[in-house]
Structure formats: structure tokens, C-alpha cells
Amino acid sequence: GQNIDQPTEMTATEGAIVQINCTYQTSGFNGLFWYQQHAGEAPTFLSYNVLDGLEEKGRFSSFLSRSKGYSYLLLKELQMKDSASYLCAVIVGNYQLIWGAGTKLIIKP
Amino acid sequence: DVKVTQSSRYLVKRTGEKVFLECVQDMDHENMFWYRQDPGLGLRLIYFSYDVKMKEKGDIPEGYSVSREKKERFSLILESASTNQTSMYLCASSFNSDGFNSPLHFGNGTRLTVT
Numbered sequence: 001g002q003n004i005d006q007p008t009e010m011t012a013t014e015g016a017i018v019q020i021n022c023t024y025q026t027s028g029f030n031g032l033f034w035y036q037q038h039a040g041e042a043p044t045f046l047s048y049n050v051l052d053g054l055e056e057k058g059r060f061s062s063f064l065s066r067s068k069g070y071s072y073l074l075l076k077e078l079q080m081k082d083s084a085s086y087l088c089a090v091i092v093g094n095y096q097l098i099w100g101a102g103t104k105l106i107i108k109p
Numbered sequence: 110d111v112k113v114t115q116s117s118r119y120l121v122k123r124t125g126e127k128v129f130l131e132c133v134q135d136m137d138h139e140n141m142f143w144y145r146q147d148p149g150l151g152l153r154l155i156y157f158s159y160d161v162k163m164k165e166k167g168d169i170p171e172g173y174s175v176s177r178e179k180k181e182r183f184s185l186i187l188e189s190a191s192t193n194q195t196s197m198y199l200c201a202s203s204f205n206s207d208g209f210n211s212p213l214h215f216g217n218g219t220r221l222t223v224t
Contacts, residue, residue, distance in 0.1 A: 008149075041218075087151070087152070
């Protein structure tokens with residue numbers, strides 16, 4: 001079967017760094033997405049990883065290890081507006097996208 | 110910016126009613142999708158379309174149908190609404206780059222309640 005695991009909820013402090021993990025067990029791998037979803041809003045694209053390593057985009061970075069079936073999203077200099085759910089999704093084959101249940105990130109002052 | 114517009118933000122329907130959810134995108138994307146999102150579950154694909162008049166079943170197509178008569182519009186139809194179809198419905202679109210490795214752009218969602 002296809003499975004993606006993410007922590008259900010995490011709490012962090014404004015100004016700090018947080019790492020949100022995503023592990024996957026899928027029948028294939030053609031890339032991994034991270035999306036951000038604020039409560040009541042649409043998911044918005046954050047990053048795409050297909051090769052091993054770190055992709056940096058401002059305060060957000062995403063890491064992939066295909067051999068370990070593992071990715072993480074790193075958020076630096078946390079701001080209150082980063083309070084949201086973060087969704088991990090794996091592309092399996094060409095036309096199948098498997099979604100994790102999402103991690104709700106709570107930022108405290 | 111890509112815009113994906115869903116016709117209704119909130120809908121309340123009665124059991125047995127036929128329900129239409131409409132979605133329009135303005136970026137000439139080939140792929141369009143309908144998902145439902147429920148607490149504690151990942152996004153679940155209902156149907157997707159990779160071209161006009163083309164459709165493919167997703168993971169949970171039972172009780173739903175779709176229509177894509179024009180490239181920019183993808184409609185989701187609940188033939189006879191039931192209470193277990195109460196959910197958030199999300200429409201999305203993307204370029205067709207020989208697969209799903211082009212990011213999806215989502216609409217704001219329609220929260221459907223079936224009573």
C-alpha cells in the first residue's frame with residue numbers, strides 16, 4: 001500500500017526554527033511536494049524535491065532522502081503568520097499523487 | 110497569478126438532492142482535479158481530467174460524476190447527495206508535463222453540508 005506519515009501537530013515559538021518531517025512508503029517515487037494551508041484557505045505550493053538534498057527558498061527549506069523515504073520542511077525565523085497546516089505529497093508513477101494528512105503548526109509568541 | 114475559482118464557498122443541501130460544484134481556472138491548464146478534504150485524512154482524489162471531455166476516476170469516485178466541456182471549467186456532480194458527502198471540496202489545476210510533477214493550484218474550497 002501507499003503511506004505517508006507526518007506528525008499531526010507541532011508547536012514552536014516565534015523567531016525559532018522548526019522541522020516538519022514526512023516519511024513515505026510508496027510503490028514508486030517521482031517527486032515530493034510541500035504545501036502550506038492556512039485555516040479555511042486553499043493549499044499553496046511551497047516546494048518540490050525530486051533529487052536528494054536541500055532546496056532553500058528564503059526562510060523555508062526542504063530536504064529529501066530518497067533512499068530513506070524521508071523529507072523535511074525547515075522553517076526559520078518563525079512568524080505568527082506561519083501558523084498553518086503543512087501538507088506533504090508524493091508523486092507515484094506519472095499520474096498518482098499521494099497526500100499526507102498534514103501537520104498543524106502552532107506558533108506561540 | 111493563477112486563479113482557480115470555485116463557484117460557492119458554502120453550500121447546504123438536503124439528502125437526495127443533485128448538487129453541482131463548479132470550478133474555473135484562468136491559466137490554460139490541461140489538468141484539473143477534484144479533491145475532498147476531511148479532518149485527519151489527507152486530500153483524497155475524486156476525479157481528475159487531463160483534457161477536455163477526458164476524465165479519470167480517482168480514489169473515491171463513488172457517488173460523484175464530473176463534466177469537462179471546456180478547458181477552463183471542471184464540474185463536480187453529486188448525483189444524490191448523502192450525509193457522508195458532507196466535506197470540504199477542493200478544485201485544483203496544473204500544467205500537464207507528462208505527469209503530476211507540475212505544482213497544483215487550488216481554489217478556496219466549497220464547504221458542503223448535507224442534512
